[in-house]
Amino acid sequence: MNSADHRGNRNGMGTVQETSKRIGFSSQFLNESLDEDVQFFLTEEGKLHTYDDLTKVNPVTPSTVLKCLQARYSAKLFYTHAGCTLVALNPFQSIPYLYSLDVMEEYHCTPQFHESKPHIFIVAEEAYRNVKGQLEPVNQSLVVSGESGAGKTWSSRCLMKYYATVATSSSVATSQNTVERIEGRVLDSNPIMEAFGNACTLRNNNSSRFGKYIQLQLDRCHLLVGASVQTYLLEKTRVAFQPTGERNFHIFYQMMKGSSTEQKKEWNVFDGQSFVWLPNANKTLEEDCFDETLGAMGHLGINTEQQRDIFRILAGILHLGNVGFSSPSEDSQTCDLEEHSKEYLQNAAELLGVAAEELENCLRVRTLKAGNQSVLKPCSRTECFVRRDCLAKVIYAEIFEWLVSFINTSICTNSSAWTNFIGILDVYGFECFQTNNLEQLCINYANEKLQQHFVSHYLKAQQEEYVSEGLEWSFVKYQDNQGCLNLIEGAPMSVFSLLNEESRLNRTSDAQMFRVRLEKELSDNGSISWDRFSQEPHFTVAHYAGNVNYQIQGMVEKNKDPVPQELINMLQKSNNNLLQKIFAKIEEQTTKGLNKVTVVSKFKNSLENLMRILHSTTPHYTRCIKPNQDCKPLTFKKEEVIMQLEACGIVETIHISAAGFPIRIPLENFILRYGLIIKYSKLKSAHNCWDSGIVNVKKHVEMLLTVVLEQDDSSPQFKDGKWTSLVHCGMTKVFLTQSMLDLLENRRKRILSQCAFTIQCCWLRHQLRKRIARRQSATLIQAVVRSWLVRKQVHQWNRAAAVIQKTWRKWRDLLKYLADSELDDAEDVATDDLPAITSIIRERGSVVLSSIPEPVTVHGWPMGLALASARSINLSLTATGFKKMVSLVAPLNMLSRRKEYKVETNQCTKELASIRAQPKGSIKLHCQRSPLLYADRYPDFQSGLTGFNEILLEKTL
Numbered sequence: 018m019n020s021a022d023h024r025g026n027r028n029g030m031g032t033v034q035e036t037s038k039r040i041g042f043s044s045q046f047l048n049e050s051l052d053e054d055v056q057f058f059l060t061e062e063g064k065l066h067t068y069d070d071l072t073k074v075n076p077v078t079p080s081t082v083l084k085c086l087q088a089r090y091s092a093k094l095f096y097t098h099a100g101c102t103l104v105a106l107n108p109f110q111s112i113p114y115l116y117s118l119d120v121m122e123e124y125h126c127t128p129q130f131h132e133s134k135p136h137i138f139i140v141a142e143e144a145y146r147n148v149k150g151q152l153e154p155v156n157q158s159l160v161v162s163g164e165s166g167a168g169k170t171w172s173s174r175c176l177m178k179y180y181a182t183v184a185t186s187s188s189v190a191t192s193q194n195t196v197e198r199i200e201g202r203v204l205d206s207n208p209i210m211e212a213f214g215n216a217c218t219l220r221n222n223n224s225s226r227f228g229k230y231i232q233l234q235l236d237r238c239h240l241l242v243g244a245s246v247q248t249y250l251l252e253k254t255r256v257a258f259q260p261t262g263e264r265n266f267h268i269f270y271q272m273m274k275g276s277s278t279e280q281k282k283e284w285n286v287f288d289g290q291s292f293v294w295l296p297n298a299n300k301t302l303e304e305d306c307f308d309e310t311l312g313a314m315g316h317l318g319i320n321t322e323q324q325r326d327i328f329r330i331l332a333g334i335l336h337l338g339n340v341g342f343s344s345p346s347e348d349s350q351t352c353d354l355e356e357h358s359k360e361y362l363q364n365a366a367e368l369l370g371v372a373a374e375e376l377e378n379c380l381r382v383r384t385l386k387a388g389n390q391s392v393l394k395p396c397s398r399t400e401c402f403v404r405r406d407c408l409a410k411v412i413y414a415e416i417f418e419w420l421v422s423f424i425n426t427s428i429c430t431n432s433s434a435w436t437n438f439i440g441i442l443d444v445y446g447f448e449c450f451q452t453n454n455l456e457q458l459c460i461n462y463a464n465e466k467l468q469q470h471f472v473s474h475y476l477k478a479q480q481e482e483y484v485s486e487g488l489e490w491s492f493v494k495y496q497d498n499q500g501c502l503n504l505i506e507g508a509p510m511s512v513f514s515l516l517n518e519e520s521r522l523n524r525t526s527d528a529q530m531f532r533v534r535l536e537k538e539l540s541d542n543g544s545i546s547w548d549r550f551s552q553e554p555h556f557t558v559a560h561y562a563g564n565v566n567y568q569i570q571g572m573v574e575k576n577k578d579p580v581p582q583e584l585i586n587m588l589q590k591s592n593n594n595l596l597q598k599i600f601a602k603i604e605e606q607t608t609k610g611l612n613k614v615t616v617v618s619k620f621k622n623s624l625e626n627l628m629r630i631l632h633s634t635t636p637h638y639t640r641c642i643k644p645n646q647d648c649k650p651l652t653f654k655k656e657e658v659i660m661q662l663e664a665c666g667i668v669e670t671i672h673i674s675a676a677g678f679p680i681r682i683p684l685e686n687f688i689l690r691y692g693l694i695i696k697y698s699k700l701k702s703a704h705n706c707w708d709s710g711i712v713n714v715k716k717h718v719e720m721l722l723t724v725v726l727e728q729d730d731s732s733p734q735f736k737d738g739k740w741t742s743l744v745h746c747g748m749t750k751v752f753l754t755q756s757m758l759d760l761l762e763n764r765r766k767r768i769l770s771q772c773a774f775t776i777q778c779c780w781l782r783h784q785l786r787k788r789i790a791r792r793q794s795a796t797l798i799q800a801v802v803r804s805w806l807v808r809k810q811v812h813q814w815n816r817a818a819a820v821i822q823k824t825w826r827k828w829r830d831l832l833k834y835l836a837d838s839e840l841d842d843a844e845d846v847a848t849d850d851l852p853a854i855t856s857i858i859r860e861r862g863s864v865v866l867s868s869i870p871e872p873v874t875v876h877g878w879p880m881g882l883a884l885a886s887a888r889s890i891n892l893s894l895t896a897t898g899f900k901k902m903v904s905l906v907a908p909l910n911m912l913s914r915r916k917e918y919k920v921e922t923n924q925c926t927k928e929l930a931s932i933r934a935q936p937k938g939s940i941k942l943h944c945q946r947s948p949l950l951y952a953d954r955y956p957d958f959q960s961g962l963t964g965f966n967e968i969l970l971e972k973t974l
């Protein structure tokens with residue numbers, strides 16, 4: 018295989034990202050959302066991290082599942098159940114307490130371990146108890162899948178450590194030592210296989226470049242007595258081609274870093290030497306631990322001689338990688354060894370135990386067989402490189418296979434010693450790169466097979482739940498991926514069969530012709546399509562995890578995986594014991610015609626064997642998820658996670674779940690939310706039953722569902738009497754389809770909006786009534802005030818009228834009196850004759866002034882009256898139409914310092930006291946219109962006047 022073939026393939030970009038771009042499935046899930054209120058009712062968002070099982074998230078949709086996983090990841094809860102599957106989020110940080118012996122013991126010894134927190138040990142323990150506890154123990158399989166770097170190898174290691182711990186924890190008197198040794202060996206197989214089968218890639222520093230199925234064999238006492246390993250599809254091209262930024266298999270770097278000077282000398286390697294097939298050698302990884310690999314090899318029984326052979330071969334491969342060829346021109350049919358390559362070729366030949374000349378010939382000259390005759394044909398430069406790479410790959414692949422079979426002989430016990438097994442399958446996840454070829458087709462085919470197995474298993478698990486809830490089985494038939502599998506492996510025509518046919522014909526294959534053939538034979542299958550505008554020969558397969566575009570160019574050649582016979586012949590003659598032994602076996606297979614088996618046939622066979630084993634066991638699925646591509650701790654990228662959930666089938670499971678009854682609500686919760694439907698139903702009988710509370714919760718629910726569905730005229734299922742396809746009432750839960758939930762929610766909303774409308778109406782009516790009442794009250798108050806004001810006015814008028822009347826009457830009486838008697842007797846006193854006035858007043862009590870003078874001011878009025886500070890007083894004389902009148906008015910309000918007062922005559926007496934109290938300043942008194950004052954009526958006035966020392970008389974009219 019040409020190095021260039023791979024350039025596009027493993028270009029290091031994340032599988033899932035490319036897949037998603039191509040397929041474009043994920044954003045819809047991220048945006049998918051239910052009515053928030055319903056979501057809250059179904060799953061309280063704040064408590065999402067408490068959901069141990071994704072199927073308990075209500076409703077089971079990709080977006081709720083994603084939110085739940087994110088919440089749990091933030092809460093450092095890395096394991097979550099998803100029904101029969103365990104989802105393991107890679108923490109990307111060491112959490113020693115999570116995998117300690119105490120935790121193992123806890124899960125192993127707790128009787129109700131199911132109720133413990135989700136953990137990889139729950140899966141391990143469940144499988145272990147299944148083997149132990151049943152009358153007829155069933156073998157178990159633990160399938161660990163996920164994309165590169167998601168944690169499959171880590172999880173597999175955890176599972177193995179768990180069994181290596183718990184399966185020997187019981188005291189076994191007789192075989193304890195043997196068991197000890199076996200579990201140690203089983204664990205030691207890991208570093209060896211990782212050293213030879215793992216490499217540093219852009220996605221994972223310790224990426225397994227092969228798939229494996231480890232069978233842990235248990236005896237009657239359920240103790241670990243042996244194991245066997247089956248590997249799949251080693252990425253052998255990595256030996257001769259390493260994508261940019263990636264490395265070769267770890268073992269080469271371990272050798273270079275950890276070997277002794279003698280070993281280096283033996284391998285013709287000196288410090289600082291650079292090998293083309295050893296890129297990024299400066300990168301230091303914890304996996305570069307040669308001593309550990311050597312220790313494990315020794316422990317497993319690979320003796321020093323064998324180890325020496327292995328490392329000589331590997332060193333030979335490294336030297337081979339530095340061998341280059343040059344040709345006089347581009348299209349030249351011959352080529353020569355580059356000058357500087359001769360030493361490397363020499364070293365390679367020596368280390369591989371073959372003659373340098375033979376090696377060079379094998380690489381540069383091809384033997385063509387024509388009947389019994391052989392013809393030698395020089396190879397072009399490109400062909401030489403292909404042959405060189407092919408030699409390296411076949412040697413490495415065979416060494417790896419030898420190691421695996423050695424490990425198997427070392428850890429496997431004879432079949433009579435074990436009765437059951439627990440298998441751990443660590444396989445590649447679904448792959449979709451920019452350029453996909455046969456490797457991806459095989460990997461994705463394996464994933465399709467596993468998905469089919471998973472779906473059938475999941476459906477079974479779901480059915481079991483329905484049965485336990487007392488539901489009739491009415492599951493909507495799920496469209497499985499059989500169509501896609503028929504396309505890839507089916508008979509008589511499929512991609513594999515056509516590939517094999519093309520490989521068998523052994524003609525120079527033309528990609529365009531193969532594409533036409535595929536289209537002609539397989540276009541009936543809905544899982545294959547072609548991009549009509551693409552120039553490159555290709556075909557697109559609709560996998561369960563999305564569409565993948567496969568390039569046809571080079572596919573047939575890869576399927577043939579030809580190894581030139583000259584190379585094999587040469588290696589069979591190697592003086593390296595191991596190489597000779599390995600390739601002698603290949604000679605046998607060639608004789609038997611076994612090496613004619615194509616890559617896809619071999620892979621299909623091994624996968625079928627695997628599926629047979631899986632079908633005979635109880636499977637347990639662990640889906641490892643890589644929360645971010647940068648391998649950062651505690652970073653959860655939603656887009657990347659949803660794509661992986663999609664690619665590993667969790668979303669598919671969710672879809673299957675959605676095809677049945679994805680929403681499960683406990684009966685009590687159901688009544689709490691939808692009970693109002695029955696309360697407001699027009700169905701009187703239901704209403705009465707409801708109110709009387711005579712029926713149990715399940716009956717309530719059934720009644721409620723009847724009410725809902727009877728009223729839903731648009732429900733064809735009900736019309737047909739088949740509404741069980743919408744909803745089922747189980748023993749403890751109601752199982753609903755999304756459409757039934759929508760129906761219930763709509764009904765609930767309608768009732769709630771009716772209630773809201775009623776409340777609004779009541780409120781408006783109440784407001785209106787309040788407004789009217791307020792208006793009426795205002796009118797009444799206005800009327801009352803107006804009438805009160807009128808009454809007040811009238812009352813005032815009455816009082817005024819009474820005063821007027823009274824005054825008038827007094828006036829009339831006075832007039833009458835004056836007219837009748839006194840006026841005739843009155844003495845005429847001049848107004849300025851104050852002593853006379855005073856004496857008259859003293860004498861008679863009153864005085865009548867004879868004339869009204871012009872306003873006069875009399876200072877020092879000798880009335881003998883004295884008031885300490887008051888210096889003037891203003892008395893007003895009121896002239897009337899009558900003869901002579903004087904008003905000696907002293908209406909006095911002396912409390913303030915006003916100088917002028919208008920007072921009523923009738924206030925005189927009251928105010929006099931005040932004059933005395935406040936006699937300061939000059940005081941003017943106005944007596945307005947006071948007709949007359951009878952001094953005799955006011956004795957106080959008399960006495961009051963005695964306080965004045967100055968009086969101002971003033972005519973005011």
Ligand SMILES: Nc1ncnc2c1ncn2[C@@H]1O[C@H](COP(=O)(O)OP(=O)(O)OP(=O)(O)O)[C@@H](O)[C@H]1O
Nearest residue numbers: 107109110165166167168169170171221223224225
């Ligand atoms: N549970 C875990 N706790 C801590 N670190 C982990 C855990 N799981 C995985 N990791 C880290 O993630 C890295 C990648 O994991 P692992 O090698 O198991 O991935 P993988 O799925 O086997 O990848 P590949 O398919 O490339 O082999 C590990 O080297 C380890 O650092």
